[in-house]
Amino acid sequence: MQKLILRFFFLLAIMLGVLFFAHTFVLKALLIPFDNILFLSSYLVNFIMVLLIYVVLVYLKDIRPELLGYVFMLGSGIKFIVFFLIFYRIFKADGIMDKIEFGSFFVPYGFCLIVEIFFLVKILKRV
Secondary structure (H helix, E strand, O other): OHHHHHHHHHHHHHHHHHHHHHHHHHHHHOOOOOOHHHHHHHHHHHHHHHHHHHHHHHHHHHHOHHHHHHHHHHHHHHHHHHHHHHHHHHHHHHOOOOHHHHHHHHHHHHHHHHHHHHHHHHHHHHO
């Protein structure tokens, strides 16, 4: 079980790292200004939340597999709450939320959601 979690940790870290650098490269190539700290923090917050949700799913698969879908949905809800409590306030501080600000959270969010779904399906196949 720990091997499964460690493998997911490293795989997610590598994939999000590649996505982060690709996303940053595209923004810099298009000469679009963005806040590096806020940009990086949105990737880190998504990484931590997805990792925590995955750990819970892995531990629940043997104990209460019927709860896996609910835990997944709860995790998605928590991610949206975090977005609105932390990032939305920062993005709306200047009165507008532009596409760059929106994308800085939802690009890693969408990618992590796809990864979560993929690995949830793998977990459900083993149950």
